[in-house]
Amino acid sequence: MNTLVADARKPGRLLIRRHSVAVRVTHWINVICLAVLLLSGLQIFNAHPSLHWGQSGFEPDRAVLDITAVAVGDTLRGVTRVGGLAVPTTGVLGASAGSDGALEERAFPSWLTIPSYRDLASGRRWHFFFAWGLVLNGAAYLLHGLVSGHLRRGLLPSADQLTPRHLLREVADHARLHFPRGDEARRYNALQKLAYLSVILILLPGMVATGLTMSPGVDAAWPWLLDLFGGRQSARTLHFVTASLLILFVAVHVAMVVASGAWNNLRSMITGRYAIHSEDSSS
Amino acid sequence: MSTRIPRRRFLAGAAAGAGALALGGCDRLVQNADVERILRLAERLTMGAQRALLSGGALAREYSEAELSPVFRSNGTSRPAGEAYAALAETGFADWRLSIDGLVQRPLSLSLADLKQLPSRTQITRHDCVEGWSAIGKWTGVPLGLLLQTAGLAANARYAVFHCADEYERSADGSGRYYESIDLVDAFHPQTILAYALNGQDLPVANGAPLRLRVERQLGYKQAKYLMRIEVVESFAHISRGRGGFWEDRGYEWYAGI
Ligand code: HEM
Numbered sequence: 325m326n327t328l329v330a331d332a333r334k335p336g337r338l339l340i341r342r343h344s345v346a347v348r349v350t351h352w353i354n355v356i357c358l359a360v361l362l363l364s365g366l367q368i369f370n371a372h373p374s375l376h377w378g379q380s381g382f383e384p385d386r387a388v389l390d391i392t393a394v395a396v397g398d399t400l401r402g403v404t405r406v407g408g409l410a411v412p413t414t415g416v417l418g419a420s421a422g423s424d425g426a427l428e429e430r431a432f433p434s435w436l437t438i439p440s441y442r443d444l445a446s447g448r449r450w451h452f453f454f455a456w457g458l459v460l461n462g463a464a465y466l467l468h469g470l471v472s473g474h475l476r477r478g479l480l481p482s483a484d485q486l487t488p489r490h491l492l493r494e495v496a497d498h499a500r501l502h503f504p505r506g507d508e509a510r511r512y513n514a515l516q517k518l519a520y521l522s523v524i525l526i527l528l529p530g531m532v533a534t535g536l537t538m539s540p541g542v543d544a545a546w547p548w549l550l551d552l553f554g555g556r557q558s559a560r561t562l563h564f565v566t567a568s569l570l571i572l573f574v575a576v577h578v579a580m581v582v583a584s585g586a587w588n589n590l591r592s593m594i595t596g597r598y599a600i601h602s603e604d605s606s607s
Numbered sequence: 608m609s610t611r612i613p614r615r616r617f618l619a620g621a622a623a624g625a626g627a628l629a630l631g632g633c634d635r636l637v638q639n640a641d642v643e644r645i646l647r648l649a650e651r652l653t654m655g656a657q658r659a660l661l662s663g664g665a666l667a668r669e670y671s672e673a674e675l676s677p678v679f680r681s682n683g684t685s686r687p688a689g690e691a692y693a694a695l696a697e698t699g700f701a702d703w704r705l706s707i708d709g710l711v712q713r714p715l716s717l718s719l720a721d722l723k724q725l726p727s728r729t730q731i732t733r734h735d736c737v738e739g740w741s742a743i744g745k746w747t748g749v750p751l752g753l754l755l756q757t758a759g760l761a762a763n764a765r766y767a768v769f770h771c772a773d774e775y776e777r778s779a780d781g782s783g784r785y786y787e788s789i790d791l792v793d794a795f796h797p798q799t800i801l802a803y804a805l806n807g808q809d810l811p812v813a814n815g816a817p818l819r820l821r822v823e824r825q826l827g828y829k830q831a832k833y834l835m836r837i838e839v840v841e842s843f844a845h846i847s848r849g850r851g852g853f854w855e856d857r858g859y860e861w862y863a864g865i
Contacts, residue, residue: 363633372739379670380733382680382740439637444737445858446637452865453649540735541864544667544824545660556733556741 340510342598347474350465351593357458358570360450365567366432367439367447373418373431375564379555388561393419393429400427459532466524478512479521485514503584509600516580519573527570534563654862658792666798667823670731676742679734679805681813684785687773687833695772700817705801709768709839712759719803719817725749728800736827737859746821748802752795755839760791763841766851767794769820772833775853787831788843788851788861789822798823801834826863828854 329339343351374387384390390405391413402418404411414420414427422428423441434440438450469475484490494515497503504513512520536542537549537559553559581589592598636642686692695703700719708714729747755767768788776783793799799822803810810816815832822829829852843849848856855861 368739372736376740379674380676380741380743382676382736382742439634441634443637443858445854448737448860449643449646449649449858450637452653453646456649456652536865538735538739539657539865540667540733540826541657541661541824544665545657547668550668556735560739 336602338600338602339597340600341596342592343596344468344472344474345596346465346468346472348593348596350461350468353457353461354465357454357461358574360438360454361458362567362571363436363438364447364450364454367437367442368444368451369564370431370437370442371444371447375561376557377554377561378557379550381557389564391417391431393427400429455532455535458528462528462532469524475524479517479524481514481517482511485517490514501583506600506602519577523570523573527566527573530566531563531570534559534566538563650860650862653860653865657862657864661824664796665824667732670733670743672731672745674743675731675745675806678742679744679814680740680742681811682736682827684773684775684832685813687771689772689774692772692833696812696816703817705818705834705837707754707758707837707839709837710761710764710841711755711839712761713757715754715758717754722749722801722803722818726753728797730798730800730821730823732798732821732823734827734830737854737863745806746800746802747804747807748800748818748821750797751799751801751820751837752797754801754837755794758839760839764791764839765841766790766839766843768838768840768843768846768851769831769834770836770838771831772835782847782856783853784847785831785833785853786847787820787829787853788840788846789820789825789829793822793825796822796824824864826865828852828859829863 330337372382373392374384374390376382376387381387384392387405388407391402392405393400393402395401400414400419401412402414402416402420404413404417416433417431419427419429420433422430422434430437430442437447439446466475469479485494491514494513498515503509533549534553536546537553538556543550543556549559550556553562588599703719705717705722706714707717726749727747728750729745731743731745733741733743735741751767766788767790769786771785771787773785774781774783775785778784789799799820801818802815802821803818805811805814810819815830815834818834819832820830820834840846843851847853850856851861852859
């Protein structure tokens with residue numbers, strides 16, 4: 325992370341090279357892949373809108389999660405059942421507006437699925453194409469991260485960041501939306517590193533592995549996947565849970581990007597350049 | 608004085624606009640033939656990868672009796688319409704015959720009793736529907752490879768096409784009739800059987816009586832029910848809409864390993 329230029333117009337402002345081309349390109353390809361995977365995944369979910377636990381399962385009354393519509397008089401009501409809990413979700417989950425504006429039975433609404441209308445075959449085609457994209461892009465990222473040392477130097481928290489005192493201070497700083505400045509801003513903070521590492525090493529590989537466990541072909545080749553996740557239907561449930569955790573990550577991630585300087589951060593992920601303010605760290 | 612849209616606001620607006628456009632444009636992209644052709648490349652990648660992983664002839668997992676689903680769900684057709692099938696069912700399929708023809712040296716015509724006298728295989732396997740659910744059932748039947756060997760394949764034989772008694776979609780030209788196809792790698796896999804029994808009983812009508820295909824390692828729509836005829840071909844391009852199966856003709860993948 326070498327200094328590029330001192331900005332003459334703004335004293336104390338240094339532009340540093342923050343992200344390599346490889347990180348920037350794979351980051352945005354990853355964003356596209358995950359967005360399409362989520363929306364086509366919800367199309368696939370709509371074909372059988374309940375989740376089960378174990379090797380097999382199809383009965384809605386024994387489901388872990390079930391998103392359905394019930395007819396009440398001549399109108400539909402959306403109901404989402406989680407465990408023993410039934411929540412009315414008309415308009416969004418279970419029953420929502422179809423192309424003619426009238427309520428129709430569909431687990432996730434048309435604005436959350438690719439395509440907007442019901443079409444499992446297309447949903448699957450988009451899902452698997454972008455799943456290959458995610459895997460190949462992820463492999464390229466990991467390979468680059470290992471060879472260039474980015475994973476070790478950029479993402480593994482350094483010893484000084486892992487002391488309880490330091491971590492506590494970071495938590496307090498985050499709570500007050502106080503972000504590192506000056507030299508400390510040259511590297512990711514420890515919470516940021518841990519969040520990124522858990523996405524890169526746990527959530528994304530978990531997404532791929534639970535997805536593959538739903539494949540009868542892969543199950544024949546690698547039956548240990550079934551044991552790892554407790555069965556095909558458990559894997560389907562965990563695929564859904566892991567996707568939800570990724571959405572949570574993205575929500576916090578984007579909020580942090582905005583809170584800690586939206587334009588500076590975005591530019592750093594597009595052009596690679598990031599401004600740090602060395603002198604005004606007291607302000 | 609010129610009013611200048613601040614760069615940030617401009618970018619935020621552009622991003623929001625692009626998002627709205629993407630939403631509206633998604634359906635049009637889905638329906639674009641060139642886009643579809645590109646996306647279909649992934650199916651070849653998937654098949655290539657899975658065939659490489661399965662080159663040792665790995666078996667699908669077989670389960671224990673305790674893991675059987677309480678009821679084996681019936682999907683798709685649960686009773687073929689029409690008098691011909693009704694007449695066959697009336698007599699317990701005594702007059703039903705399975706014909707094996709096409710690119711074979713000795714075409715066969717087999718009754719249910721003939722099939723039951725041949726060596727059989729029983730397997731408890733998981734049936735995975737393309738919709739997402741699974742059910743576990745115990746199947747008994749004749750290995751397809753044995754029948755194809757008996758019939759003797761011609762040198763240019765590449766696929767076994769399964770013609771079924773059910774018309775899943777009413778149509779004037781017969782394109783609504785259910786059919787499926789698999790290649791010889793799957794046809795000669797030891798778990799690929801023509802099943803006449805489910806959970807120790809004669810195959811129920813709802814599950815495909817009198818005979819259905821089990822091609823484990825692929826999804827439910829490949830497991831053709833109500834078999835009438837197996838035709839060995841070099842290419843299925845001339846059959847129905849040419850994609851190798853009822854659901855394949857309606858957009859689903861021919862290789863259904865995922
Ligand atoms: C879609 C899911 C997303 C995932 C899984 C994800 C993941 C990540 C990861 C792992 C990093 C660290 C990269 C590295 O240093 O190797 C990162 C950085 C970054 N991401 Fe994302 N991201 C996602 C979406 C987004 C979105 C939508 C935005 C835009 C608002 C965004 C903006 C950024 C920025 C600006 C950085 C650099 C942060 C910094 O320099 O401090 N990300 N992201």
